[in-house]
Amino acid sequence: EYGAGRLRRAQRGVTTQVALADLADDIDTRGATLVLSAFADGTLEVATRLALGTPPGEPPAGLAVLAMGKLGGQEIGYGSDLDVISLFEPSRVDDPIKPYSRAARRIIQLITSAHVEGPGYELDTRLRPSGSQGMLVVSLDAFSRYHHLSEDDAGGTKAATWERLALLRARFAAGDPELGARAIEIARTAAYTTIADPDRLASDIHRLRERMEEELAKERPGRFDLKFGRGGLVDVEFAVQLLQLRHGAEASVRTTDTRAALAALDRLGALTPSQATALTHGYAYLRRLEQRLRVVHGDGSHLLDLV
Numbered sequence: 679e680y681g682a683g684r685l686r687r688a689q690r691g692v693t694t695q696v697a698l699a700d701l702a703d704d705i706d707t708r709g710a711t712l713v714l715s716a717f718a719d720g721t722l723e724v725a726t727r728l729a730l731g732t733p734p735g736e737p738p739a740g741l742a743v744l745a746m747g748k749l750g751g752q753e754i755g756y757g758s759d760l761d762v763i764s765l766f767e768p769s770r771v772d773d774p775i776k777p778y779s780r781a782a783r784r785i786i787q788l789i790t791s792a793h794v795e796g797p798g799y800e801l802d803t804r805l806r807p808s809g810s811q812g813m814l815v816v817s818l819d820a821f822s823r824y825h826h827l828s829e830d831d832a833g834g835t836k837a838a839t840w841e842r843l844a845l846l847r848a849r850f851a852a853g854d855p856e857l858g859a860r861a862i863e864i865a866r867t868a869a870y871t872t873i874a875d876p877d878r879l880a881s882d883i884h885r886l887r888e889r890m891e892e893e894l895a896k897e898r899p900g901r902f903d904l905k906f907g908r909g910g911l912v913d914v915e916f917a918v919q920l921l922q923l924r925h926g927a928e929a930s931v932r933t934t935d936t937r938a939a940l941a942a943l944d945r946l947g948a949l950t951p952s953q954a955t956a957l958t959h960g961y962a963y964l965r966r967l968e969q970r971l972r973v974v975h976g977d978g979s980h981l982l983d984l985v
Contacts, residue, residue, distance in 0.1 A: 681728050682788050685721055686795035692717045697756060697973050707966040708937065715752035718760055718799065719745065721789065722852035729784035730853075740767050741778055741815070742858035743785070743851050744865070746805045750847030751934045755969045757978035759800035760789070762851065764815045765861050775815070782814035805844050818861060825868035839882040843919050845869035847934045870926035880920055887916050900985030904968050911968070911980075914961045921948050936961060 696713050699705040705713070722743050732738045747761035748754045764785070766778040790798045806816050807824040816824075825845065848865040850858030895906040905911045918939050922931050930942040937958065944954035971979050 681724070682791055682793050682798070683795045685724060685788060686793045686798060689717070689721065689798070690796045693756065700969065701973060707962065707969050710969065711753045711755060711965070714756070714758075715745075715749055715754050718749055718754060719851045721799070722760070722762070722785070725785045725788040726781075726852045728788060729781040737855060738853045740854055740857070741765070741781055742853040742855075742861055744858065744861055745849045745851035746844055746847050747802075748847075749851065750849040751936055752849075753936065753965070755965075755978075756972040757976070759802050759978070761802045761805055763803065763806045763821075763848075764853075765818050765821055765857065766815050767854070767857050768817045768819065778815045786814070805841070807841075818857065818864070821861060822864045825864060839879060840886055842869055842879075842923070843883070843916070846919050846922055849934050866932060870923065870932065876924055879923065883916055883920050887912065896981055900983060902982045902984070903980060904964050904971070904982060905980040909960075911961065911964050914957055914964070917957065918943070924948070 693714070696705065696710050700707070700710045722745075723738075726732075726738050726741065726743055730738050730741060742765050744750070744763045744765065745761070746763060748758055749760050749762070754760070764778075764782045766775075786801055786803075788798075790801050792798075803814060806814075807821060825841075845865045846869050848862060848869075850862055890906055890912060891908060895903040895908075895910075897903045897907045903910055915936055918936055921943050922939055925931050925943065925946060925948050928942070928946055931939055931946065931948075933939050933942065940949070940954060940958050940961070943949050944951070944958075949957070967982065968980050971982060
């Protein structure tokens with residue numbers, strides 16, 4: 679397909695240039711992830727415009743793509759998948775679900791389908807409120823109802839703790855900018871202002887982290903899992919996200935960028951100087967090591983074998 683072919687050629691070229699600059703130390707790890715994330719945003723924008731048939735010079739209307747996870751934090755690396763949520767505005771057309779579902783499927787095809795020009799991205803849409811079994815697109819109203827207090831929810835949101843953490847990384851990436859801004863406002867409000875019991879939240883996050891280490895980490899003697907293992911990237915991210923939720927009244931900590939959040943929490947006094955230094959330097963080191971492993975292995979590996 680013509681659109682997919684151009685996207686694959688561009689992706690291959692940008693990734694190769696970034697990797698070479700990274701290996702030559704012409705760009706640091708953070709710079710590499712920013713470039714790769716910006717390109718992924720651009721790819722999503724092109725795919726969204728093609729899927730909606732948006733005329734040149736006009737902004738896409740009625741459909742917004744939110745970046746989540748590493749993409750939301752502008753931290754994707756070589757071989758990273760793209761976590762996204764697609765939202766639509768029901769008032770734009772009489773029967774929006776079918777056309778916007780078709781558009782979402784078209785975006786996925788353009789982004790992920792196999793092509794002679796090279797592989798695309800892996801796209802993960804499981805963070806949407808309907809989950810992996812539901813519709814590919816969610817109305818803005820349904821997104822709001824799911825993440826806010828409702829009369830039938832006994833004073834709480836329908837979202838689980840892991841979904842609240844996911845909202846901390848939500849960022850508008852492509853599509854209708856006005857719709858995207860409204861969606862991000864909902865996400866910020868849901869993440870930072872609906873915490874009924876901070877201690878229970880901390881306990882939930884601790885249990886979630888233990889479960890991830892038990893079920894997802896692939897460590898053994900001589901093998902370290904840089905992402906899910908003990909003292910890995912997820913430990914730093916969860917610690918930062920818990921502190922963001924606890925100090926979310928301060929606008930400076932409301933960022934999708936882990937390192938920017940660490941700096942804000944340090945300035946706020948939420949971390950001791952030694953804690954801030956250990957977390958900041960440790961996170962930067964693990965991310966750099968993870969990126970190097972992915973260049974060497976050519977995939978999304980986060981396992982380090984020393985034996």
